[in-house]
Amino acid sequence: MRTGHHRRRRRIGVALGAVDRAVYDAVARSDSPLLDATMPRLTNAANYSRLWFAIAVGLVASRSASAQRGAARGVTSLAVSSIVTNQVAKRVWSRRRPIPDAVPLARVVRTPSSTSMPSGHSASAAAFAVGVGLENRKFGAAFAPLAALVGVSRVATGAHYPADVVVGFGMGASIALVIGRVFPPMSVYRPVDHAPRWVPTRERSDGDGVVLVINPNSGSGSGERIIDEIRAHLPAAEIVTCGEGDDTTELLRAAAERAEVLAVGGGDGTVAAAADIARLAGLPLAVFPAGTFNHFAKDIGCATVADTVDAIRKGRAARVDLALLNGEKAFINNANIGAYPQFVRFRERYEKTLGKPIASVYAMLHTLRRERPVRLRYRDTGNGDTTVTTSLFFLGTSVYETPGFAPAHRPRMDDGLLDVRILEVDRRFAKSRIMFSVLTGQLARSSLYRELRVTDFTVTSLDGPTTIALDGEIRTRCTTASFTVDHEGLVVFGSFERE
Structure with a gap:
């Protein structure tokens, strides 16, 4: 045979x-x-x-x-x-x-x-x-x-x-x-099976009714260039510039009182403040990317000034989710406890020269070696109260693509969910196991990694008040943090398409 x-x-x-x-x-x-x-x-x-x-x-x-x-x-x-x-x-x-x-x-x-x-x-x-x-x-x-x-x-x-x-x-x-x-790519292409909930908004070919608040020195000087582009393409828009010592939040509130469209140019922390004001005022928000990374602007399809100008001219606006900390402070991207913001900054600083895999390993090594972990307790549905010791706690507004601690972008901005990711560091040989998992691209499968998709989430620091970073910039201290979703709470201009 x-x-x-x-x-x-x-x-x-x-x-x-x-x-x-x-x-x-x-x-x-x-x-x-x-x-x-x-x-x-x-x-x-x-x-x-x-x-x-x-x-x-x-x-x-x-x-x-x-x-x-x-x-x-x-x-x-x-x-x-x-x-x-x-x-x-x-x-x-x-x-x-x-x-x-x-x-x-x-x-x-x-x-x-x-x-x-x-x-x-x-x-x-x-x-x-x-x-x-x-x-x-x-x-x-x-x-x-x-x-x-x-x-x-x-x-x-x-x-x-x-x-x-x-x-x-x-x-x-x-x-x-x-x-x-x-090493998953940042962009994971999926069939388009969901369209955002578009909001009828009139076309503004010259930008009438738009009030923009922007710092000319934001984004390493790109703010001044953005102002020039807006004056050229949206000549009827009102531009309010932030000077040294000005309170950006107060300028945004004043702008919202006379605007039909509140526009902002700045980093994600500034955009989050503008989003909260626009949400409370019932105004649509326009975002001009003038920060270092501009994560929110990219996720709504406004990676360039031209993208935002085009959306305003065509009246393309849709509803997106916001998340709230303790029912008050709104954030647009994510909240973090521990060293996650520093991890992201290190990774994104070096990934263009070293490549994302190597930059992630370097950032993870730096974070685990230098940061003091925090003991947290949270309620895990079906498992009761869970206690962890972590240096990396991530909670995202809407679900991010790619598992592990390298979330790339959000295919949807209105799914009504919170994306929770936690990395334990107090178990036997935890740091060595984490580094090995990062090097082999298997962190998402590690028993030290936890991932949840929830509509609300409450976490308590067992060592007293701890610092929570919102969108990597705004920081607040509290012992108990409750996170909820303001589902489709913000109207924002964008194409909601990525390159």
Whole structure:
């Protein structure tokens, strides 16, 4: 029986090998001036991955955050794929390269002395394209045909058989996807199955009725540029600038008394103050990104001034959730106990140069080594009162994508839920276990990690009053903190689409 199976597999292998060589001969013998002119140039450009590195430089130079993340992920996937392909796979599959005597002389290129299976050029091309696509699907889709052409060029120039290219594509793509599972991308693309609850708002082509409160020096000086753009595109809008010593909250309250649309330019802490005032005044809010990270603005689809201007002109506004601390203080993104804000600042400061995985490890190490943990008690539905000791407590307004302590963004802003994430640090070898989980991308599966989705949440500090940071900036001290959702409590202008 085994002999019969072996013979059938052998016959299948012989047949596939014959097809492989037949396809190679068909491509190699093709008389095409177009192939003669393009294929050698393309395959040489991909030598040592120069083509992909050049594209990565272009992506980094762009203003698109997802393109920059894609460049980092693409290069990382390419590097791992190159090592696995050239140092491991080629040693396992010993296959001679084709003899290029059937290839037109104009297309013949110098080939390395390594074995043929799999194609390293193809593996690197697929790894880069898929890696970029995990963060920015538009660029990933654009580079996929180029990656395919690199594979074709390896056959057309006589460097590889088609099967070598196919296996290379499979290996490169698989490696990029595995890295994506271990270190989830910031953007996880899901089918659009929910639309925000749009609010009828009139179009304001020149910005009439808009009162903007902004600090010209916010965002490392970007406030002044934003003011110039608004004056150019929304000339009827009233602009109130904050000077040194001014009370921004009082300026916002005064602006709300005469505004039809309250607009704000600043960081998430300033936006949260404006959101609370707009909520209480029953006014729609317009957010111009003038902070360092602008998380809320990005989640509502207003990553640039042009996005917000367009939403105001078209009258595109929808209802979103806010969260309240002890029924009073509103916040738009998240509340934190412990060192989470510092963890985020460290991670985001270094992730563009080190990449998000390495930056997360560095930020986690810094946090666990330097911060004093806090003992907390909370009610876990079905499990009664639970006590934990933690340095990292996160509570988000609406559910964030990606598990663990690297939440990326919110696919919905109106789900009526609080996203609670807690990391225990007082159990045996906790810090070493946490670091290992972060390094392997398995933190969400660790027994030290807790994640809840609730409509309200109360937590008590067992060591007396503790500091709670709202949106990373506003800080308050209390012993018991009750969090509730103000479901669809704010009307805000935006497109609610991410790049």
